[in-house]
Amino acid sequence: MxxxxxxxxxxxxxxxxxxxxxxxxxxxxxxxxxxxxxxxxxxxxxxxxxxxxxxxxxxxxxxxxxxxxxxxxxxxxxxxxxxxxxxxxxxxxxxxxxxxxxxxxxxxxxxxxxxxxxxxxxxxxxxxxxxxxxxxxxxxxxxxxxVILSKEETYGDVAPVRLNTNGITAFVSITRGCDNMCTFCVVPFTRGRERSRDPQSIIQEVNDLWEKGFKEITLLGQNVDSYLWYGGGLKKDFDKASEMERATAVNFSKLLEKVALAQPKMRIRFSTSNPQDMTLDVIHTMAKYENICNYIHLPVQSGSDRILKAMNRLHTRAEYFELIDNIKRIIPDCAISQDMIAGFPTETEEDHQDTLSLMEYVKYEYGFMFAYSERPGTLAERKLEDDVPDDIKKRRLTEIIDLQRQHSFERIQANLGKVQEVLIEGSSKRSDDHWMGRNSQNTVAVFPKEHYQVGDFVLVEMQDCTSATLLGKAVGYSKNQG
Known part of the structure; x- marks a missing residue:
């Protein structure tokens, strides 16, 4: 998930x-x-x-x-x-x-x-x-x-063609597989164990994208924070690495820095993060380099320690709060989004209230929220009875979504009156006279086209908003333009 x-x-x-x-x-x-x-x-x-x-x-x-x-x-x-x-x-x-x-x-x-x-x-x-x-x-x-799963394959030697995109943003895969055996998730069984891609091939792909006119990349993995390159092989085998391999290993923080330095004018995002693996050095690296966007997708799945344990999430509510506190201390304007599951097996009303109170504490920018559905092949399917009635799941999910909408609106309103850098990705879906782009926090902004072009870095004064979109006016190019 x-x-x-x-x-x-x-x-x-x-x-x-x-x-x-x-x-x-x-x-x-x-x-x-x-x-x-x-x-x-x-x-x-x-x-x-x-x-x-x-x-x-x-x-x-x-x-x-x-x-x-x-x-x-x-x-x-x-x-x-x-x-x-x-x-x-x-x-x-x-x-x-x-x-x-x-x-x-x-x-x-x-x-x-x-x-x-x-x-x-x-x-x-x-x-x-x-x-x-x-x-x-x-x-x-x-x-x-x-359907054989590989211990080595990362496709690092395949130069991906690009989807029929805007030519401005692109995904760069850095890891494959997952070692986190969350009980609701089938990914470890369908994509195999975790292995990381050679950092040089990642840098080369990023450089090639810049040469082709791309202005923003998202480093992609099931769990990017656990990226670890020590010459190849599975992450779980790192304890068998030689002294030299350990000394020259590249973790996610180091990779993020390498990419930021390779293309200082290219925006860098990453997804997805796992609370148990996100370390302070990653947050400090984000704060150090302006071209790394101030946005983290940080799935939590539940606010209840009892449910987190049943999900085999290797973090507690308190540890998650500590991570959130550190992010907001080091990067005060960092946006955070979530994944949340309503109605996981054995979830009580008290567990659900724990989730709502966690959301109140964090006040996420937005989220991806689902009612639990049993997936074949998962540990939960084999070991836990799907015992929360559908009507209760739907009611709890509705409460989660309603609270998130409230927080999303509060968060987006906090941008009003500010001048923020926006990367123009294309025309607004609602008006050919307006551009659409995103700020560093991943919020969509819409503003009149004037003389600006797709791919421009523009400073936009945020004047109004809907529940999910900022509305503003361009006041000039940002320092990253040109």
Whole structure:
């Protein structure tokens, strides 16, 4: 669950400029978190070398791939419906092949391939480099599957193509897998153990993005704070590292500094953080470099120590408060967002009130809030009864959402009257006469276009707001412009 899921992006198709000589078309849809969208870019890069250009027109496709998510039941139901649709299209286009990528692949491979026969190919998140071989198999009329999890694969040597984006912001993956065995989460079983990418390949990718005109990057991982490079290998094996490997190891704080120094005018964000792994040196590094944005997504999931223990969250309520206090002391204007689960097994009304009181203490800028749904393959599914009635889950979730809306409005109003740097990402959805961008705290700001352009760093005086958007007027370029 340590992942932010942007509902507006669910089911997005990837479309890129064509490559000379490519004769086949790839249609790829992505669901779930930012990691999945980043993985789709890697897949498109690998397949472009195999003769595939991407398309957003399903009727042009020779190969359809769905990059899946197992975090929430809704995503699985959506993917299943899409696969049934694609399978129906094959009746009119028999050469069309359909494949499933990502987190659902390992768990549902037999169901999709053998029982329901709605796909030709199933590929796990560590097997994308095997795609050329798997496609050859399905071209020759055989089903193909590779869901083996790797201890080494980070795709650090694959230069991802970029989603059909604004050309201004991009994701850079720095870790794969997760070692945190939260009982509600399937990620450790679908993406394997934690391993980090070579820092030099990360810096190279960041530099390449700057050369291509990108102005902001988000360092991405299931848990970025546990990044640890000591020459390769799993994080859990660090205790076996040599003295030299230990001495030259790069943790997340050091990586963040390297990236900030490599491109001083590029904005840097990161996601997602885990409270148990976020250390003071990361917060101090954020404070030291102006180009690191003052925003942290810091999932807590519950305000109750008893529920946190049942979730196998390796932090307490008090430890979380201490971390929040340190962030606000070192970076007073840092924005913080949350993930919260309502109705986890055995949750009582007292536990729920603990969550609300935690929210009152932190007053998050915004959050990602869900009612608990049992996910197959998780420890909670195996060991805990889903015993909170649906109507109580929904009521508690509504109370959490209502409180968050109140806090979000309070937080956004605190920006009024201030002049803040905004990176222009594109036109406002509501008006072609206005630009849309975000400030350092990740809040969306809208202001009249005037003579400014996409990609400009502009100083904006914040004059008004809605519950989620700042409204202002540009007063000039920031010092990062040019």
């Amino acid at each position: 340590e992942k932010t899921i942007d509902e507006s992006l669910q089911g997005s198709t990837l479309s890129l400029d064509g490559t000379n000589g490519n004769t086949r078309k790839l249609y790829i849809e992505s669901y779930g978190c930012q990691m999945n969208f980043s993985d789709s870019e890697i897949v498109a890069s690998i397949l472009s070398k195999e003769g595939f250009d991407t398309t957003q027109q399903l009727n042009e496709a020779d190969l359809v791939l769905v990059n899946t998510c197992s975090i929430r039941e809704k995503a699985e139901l959506t993917v299943r419906k899409r696969l049934e649709k694609f399978n129906a299209i094959k009746k009119d286009r028999p050469h069309l092949k359909v494949g499933v990528l990502g987190c659902m692949a390992e768990r549902l491979k037999h169901k999709f391939l053998e029982e329901e026969k709605i796909v030709d190919m199933v590929v796990g998140p560590d097997a994308y480099k095997d795609l050329p071989n798997l496609i050859q198999e399905i071209d020759e009329g055989r089903n193909a599957v590779n």
